[in-house]
Amino acid sequence: MTETRDTVILGSGCAGLTAAIYTGRAGLNPLVLEGHEPGGQLSITTLVENFPGFPEGIQGPELIANMKQQAERFGAEFQLAHLSAVDLSVHPYKLVTSAGEICTRTLIVASGASARWLGLPSEQALIGHGVSSCATCDGFFFRGKEIAVVGGGDSAMEEALFLTRFATKVTLIHRRDAFRASKIMLDRAMAHPNIELMTNTVVEEVLGVEEKEVKGLRLRNVKTGNITTLPISGLFLGIGHEPNARMFKGQMDTDEEGYIRTKDNVFTTHRGVVVPGVFACGDVQDRRYRQAITAAGSGCMAALEVEKFLEEHGR
Numbered sequence: 001m002t003e004t005r006d007t008v009i010l011g012s013g014c015a016g017l018t019a020a021i022y023t024g025r026a027g028l029n030p031l032v033l034e035g036h037e038p039g040g041q042l043s044i045t046t047l048v049e050n051f052p053g054f055p056e057g058i059q060g061p062e063l064i065a066n067m068k069q070q071a072e073r074f075g076a077e078f079q080l081a082h083l084s085a086v087d088l089s090v091h092p093y094k095l096v097t098s099a100g101e102i103c104t105r106t107l108i109v110a111s112g113a114s115a116r117w118l119g120l121p122s123e124q125a126l127i128g129h130g131v132s133s134c135a136t137c138d139g140f141f142f143r144g145k146e147i148a149v150v151g152g153g154d155s156a157m158e159e160a161l162f163l164t165r166f167a168t169k170v171t172l173i174h175r176r177d178a179f180r181a182s183k184i185m186l187d188r189a190m191a192h193p194n195i196e197l198m199t200n201t202v203v204e205e206v207l208g209v210e211e212k213e214v215k216g217l218r219l220r221n222v223k224t225g226n227i228t229t230l231p232i233s234g235l236f237l238g239i240g241h242e243p244n245a246r247m248f249k250g251q252m253d254t255d256e257e258g259y260i261r262t263k264d265n266v267f268t269t270h271r272g273v274v275v276p277g278v279f280a281c282g283d284v285q286d287r288r289y290r291q292a293i294t295a296a297g298s299g300c301m302a303a304l305e306v307e308k309f310l311e312e313h314g315r
């Protein structure tokens with residue numbers, strides 16, 4: 001017999017862990033499926049300076065480890081598994097996971113968002129051979145080398161700054177000359193002597209596919225059409241993230257970029273009608289704020305709605 005849980009949480013980032021703390025503390029014995037990227041985006045970041053309560057900042061992995069420990073204290077169970085398939089047409093909902101089948105009365109979707117790639121064949125061929133989307137994971141390999149970062153948002157600024165610890169020169173390549181990055185991050189990056197900015201520029205090809213290591217970039221200036229070659233040993237993508245909601249396609253409403261649409265912040269819908277007992281929180285449903293603290297806040301809201309739903313259904 002497949003076990004039926006009161007609540008299952010998909011994802012173990014800031015939103016999922018906050019939901020686990022709240023549902024755990026409510027005595028619901030939540031099961032957290034940790035997903036493809038346990039700990040979510042904070043687990044691969046460095047210093048988090050804007051999460052309230054840490055005047056000197058806190059390292060992302062430490063913040064996540066603390067949250068997990070806090071959730072475990074209240075009885076949350078963690079499984080290193082991800083969702084393979086789900087049927088939201090029959091309640092309790094049946095989930096097929098990489099670790100087996102589970103039925104659940106409620107579901108909290110906190111599956112977050114994953115790094116976006118440019119989509120160039122040469123880029124894809126060289127992932128792990130000098131192309132990366134995680135500066136904190138791979139920066140160390142570029143000690144004493146020259147590298148490039150693509151993007152014009154906070155992630156790109158943060159990556160570029162972090163990579164100056166290892167690389168002798170970081171070229172920041174952005175497709176426009178206006179930036180999404182916050183002023184403080186942009187100013188910090190611009191002030192760094194080892195960061196050089198290249199605006200109105202796109203990567204056309206990553207060179208080195210035959211050699212199986214990044215040798216350089218073929219770049220195009222979008223204003224002048226000029227093609228240039230930049231010799232570098234590493235390419236880091238800091239161009240944002242895609243929501244992890246593909247497994248709900250056809251069963252949940254999403255926007256044009258694939259983010260789960262929510263009603264009153266955390267209620268999921270299908271063709272405009274609320275899907276009973278299924279809530280979404282964190283980056284998988286938030287294209288606007290995408291902050292650790294807003295993810296945590298929506299995780300809390302989803303957990304409170306789970307409690308309310310179960311109470312209304314006699315649990």
Ligand code: NAP
Pocket residue numbers: 050116117118150151152153154155156158175176178179180181182238239240241288289290291
């Ligand atoms: P973002 O703000 O969406 O920025 C993505 C950047 O990548 C944009 O500059 C975009 O260019 C560029 N881009 C997207 N697709 C591209 C493509 N195919 N080719 C070339 N460039 C492309 O994403 P983010 O930087 O990851 O930030 C997401 C959220 O997290 C933001 O709210 C940010 O404040 C937050 N964050 C905060 C911190 C911090 O405070 N320490 C650190 C990281 C992230 P366009 O501008 O032309 O669209």
